[in-house]
Amino acid sequence: MERIVLPDIKDLHLIDVYLQNEGYSAAKKAFSQAPDAIIDQVKKSGLRGRGGAAFSAGLKWSFMPKTSDKPKYLCINGDESEPGSFKDRQIFESNPHQLIEGILIACYAIGSKSAYLYIRGEYSKWIKLMEKALADAYEKGFVGEAMKEQFNTDFFCNIYIHKGAGAYICGEESSLMNSLEGKRGYPRVKPPFPAQNGLWGCPTTINNVETIANVPPIINKGWEWFSKIGEPKHPGTLLYGISGHVNKPGIYELPSGTLLKDLIYNYAGGVPGNKKILCVIPGGSSMPPLRGDQIEGVKMDAESLKAFGTAIGTGGVMVMDEDTDLVRVLARIAKFYHHESCGQCTPCREGTGWMLKILNRMVKGEGTTHDLDLLISVANNIEGNTICALGEAAAWPVKFMIKRFRDYFEKRVTSEVDMPIPNKVHSLRNTNIPLADQKIS
Amino acid sequence: MEFKFTDENIKRIEKSIAKYPDKKAAVMDTLYIGQEQNGWVSGEVMQEVARTLEMPPEEVLGIVTFYTMYHQKPMGKYHIQVCTNVSCMLRGGYDIYEKVKKKLGIENMQVTGDNLFSLEEVECMGSCGTAPMIAVNEDYFENLDLVKAEQIIESLKNKN
Numbered sequence: 001m002e003r004i005v006l007p008d009i010k011d012l013h014l015i016d017v018y019l020q021n022e023g024y025s026a027a028k029k030a031f032s033q034a035p036d037a038i039i040d041q042v043k044k045s046g047l048r049g050r051g052g053a054a055f056s057a058g059l060k061w062s063f064m065p066k067t068s069d070k071p072k073y074l075c076i077n078g079d080e081s082e083p084g085s086f087k088d089r090q091i092f093e094s095n096p097h098q099l100i101e102g103i104l105i106a107c108y109a110i111g112s113k114s115a116y117l118y119i120r121g122e123y124s125k126w127i128k129l130m131e132k133a134l135a136d137a138y139e140k141g142f143v144g145e146a147m148k149e150q151f152n153t154d155f156f157c158n159i160y161i162h163k164g165a166g167a168y169i170c171g172e173e174s175s176l177m178n179s180l181e182g183k184r185g186y187p188r189v190k191p192p193f194p195a196q197n198g199l200w201g202c203p204t205t206i207n208n209v210e211t212i213a214n215v216p217p218i219i220n221k222g223w224e225w226f227s228k229i230g231e232p233k234h235p236g237t238l239l240y241g242i243s244g245h246v247n248k249p250g251i252y253e254l255p256s257g258t259l260l261k262d263l264i265y266n267y268a269g270g271v272p273g274n275k276k277i278l279c280v281i282p283g284g285s286s287m288p289p290l291r292g293d294q295i296e297g298v299k300m301d302a303e304s305l306k307a308f309g310t311a312i313g314t315g316g317v318m319v320m321d322e323d324t325d326l327v328r329v330l331a332r333i334a335k336f337y338h339h340e341s342c343g344q345c346t347p348c349r350e351g352t353g354w355m356l357k358i359l360n361r362m363v364k365g366e367g368t369t370h371d372l373d374l375l376i377s378v379a380n381n382i383e384g385n386t387i388c389a390l391g392e393a394a395a396w397p398v399k400f401m402i403k404r405f406r407d408y409f410e411k412r413v414t415s416e417v418d419m420p421i422p423n424k425v426h427s428l429r430n431t432n433i434p435l436a437d438q439k440i441s
Numbered sequence: 442m443e444f445k446f447t448d449e450n451i452k453r454i455e456k457s458i459a460k461y462p463d464k465k466a467a468v469m470d471t472l473y474i475g476q477e478q479n480g481w482v483s484g485e486v487m488q489e490v491a492r493t494l495e496m497p498p499e500e501v502l503g504i505v506t507f508y509t510m511y512h513q514k515p516m517g518k519y520h521i522q523v524c525t526n527v528s529c530m531l532r533g534g535y536d537i538y539e540k541v542k543k544k545l546g547i548e549n550m551q552v553t554g555d556n557l558f559s560l561e562e563v564e565c566m567g568s569c570g571t572a573p574m575i576a577v578n579e580d581y582f583e584n585l586d587l588v589k590a591e592q593i594i595e596s597l598k599n600k601n
Binding site (some may be wrong): 071080081082083084085086088089120121122123124125161163164165166167168179180181182183184185200241242243244245248250251269281285316318320324328333334336339340342420 | 452467504526527571
């Protein structure tokens with residue numbers, strides 16, 4: 001299988017090697033066509049966003065106003081903070097110029113002269129690698145005003161790198177824009193959507209790093225070629241990041257629709273000690289988990305996973321073997337979302353803390369059966385009641401983990417119950433003995 | 442204590458401002474530069490950042506408190522960050538965290554007496570495929586086990 005985003009070419013991160021391998025030829029090809037024709041090709045290719053929502057990239061571009069008296073902006077989301085995701089750093093490291101070329105083409109298609117590449121602050125090393133690649137591209141005249149001469153076109157654009165500072169929420173597109181503007185990373189209410197009112201109130205498109213890195217091959221080899229790779233409804237390759245209890249964790253670039261079992265057993269070398277799988281989270285920690293006995297026949301693409309009651313997310317597969325303490329795992333996930341909630345919406349700010357408290361007492365063996373329903377109820381009250389999708393991201397793992405592993409969780413709560421006093425009083429109401437005669441110790 | 446950016450850093454800040462149509466957008470870069478020069482983001486640093494970018498100091502404080510990578514107190518020379526999120530946890534992240542904690546004799550967000558080390562339990566750093574991991578300041582150390590983690594701390598100690 002041919003790899004598109006991370007081809008097996010030595011030193012491809014160097015601009016000279018990239019140029020020897022048809023580098024920047026897709027940009028040249030794109031600039032000789034009308035911007036609308038580029039959007040049309042990307043639309044027809046079926047390229048869908050790789051950041052989690054799997055929205056059609058071409059369609060997103062087409063939302064940008066054709067004429068605008070304000071500048072238009074492109075943001076590239078490299079905040080990559082979802083636990084279980086580590087694909088973008090691979091692109092920064094191994095194929096930065098394809099990303100830069102993709103940015104040029106995207107800017108041309110939507111008519112933007114400035115692109116901001118937002119990279120999470122922890123990725124210092126990868127920011128430096130990207131800065132080096134960008135400086136090389138500037139020096140050779142592939143970015144900035146020198147483009148005009150290089151590509152013999154009227155179009156030019158600049159690319160700027162913006163360093164984040166450690167906030168998961170900034171991976172949410174509207175929060176990312178606020179962060180870029182120099183504000184607290186609070187998500188914005190939609191509408192207005194970024195295409196109308198984005199960065200500094202101007203039309204803005206936000207794409208994931210991996211999405212943009214897919215653009216140059218689509219332009220070079222044609223949308224038809226791309227649309228035939230993998231699953232027709234979610235074509236192309238995906239960078240699956242597999243982690244947890246597997247022998248060979250890492251990034252595997254494979255066609256969409258690759259069988260989850262294939263990914264775990266053939267590519268990632270199976271589970272250490274040949275243990276059974278208890279649980280798999282297929283798309284990063286916010287996606288609904290699957291039971292080990294549910295993964296048979298599961299294909300890794302947006303539509304197939306939806307049918308199995310979960311989602312592709314960022315393609316970060318987390319595998320847990322039979323000896324994993326799921327209660328601890330869920331408590332850890334809850335801790336993450338509690339920590340990362342920006343605090344703007346009450347259901348999320350408070351609810352994530354409640355879920356964490358309940359799960360923490362479950363870890364200590366002090367949970368009750370009632371807590372399981374309470375968790376689902378709290379989760380249900382967060383979901384759909386917040387400005388951004390962090391609400392869902394926090395609610396889904398809790399809700400689906402308990403629903404799909406009810407037996408497992410019940411075993412962890414019923415046997416060790418010691419009802420607190422108020423509940424004892426409550427439970428005595430159903431007895432024949434008058435309450436006053438009961439001694440509550 | 443008064444804080445002023447060095448001439449070289451003022452140039453870096455100007456370069457950052459040039460990236461954006463609005464000065465304020467350079468606040469994250471400027472805070473990084475201030476933190477680098479001063480060792481941590483003190484009130485004086487925030488005042489100076491606000492003055493440089495012509496924005497209210499309160500707003501700068503709001504940004505400092507929102508992002509985890511700005512430190513409002515002095516940290517150790519080596520800021521040890523241990524990831525304990527799920528992918529690392531499944532491969533022994535907590536064992537490493539406990540080990541480092543014991544070795545340094547400090548809790549989360551504390552600094553050792555000699556100001557050499559500080560410790561932070563961090564959220565996912567994007568090293569899931571090479572878990573478990575430790576970051577020392579900006580450098581990642583991946584595919585760790587307890588022995589390797591201990592060696593990292595030892596070698597840092599011996600450097601000083």
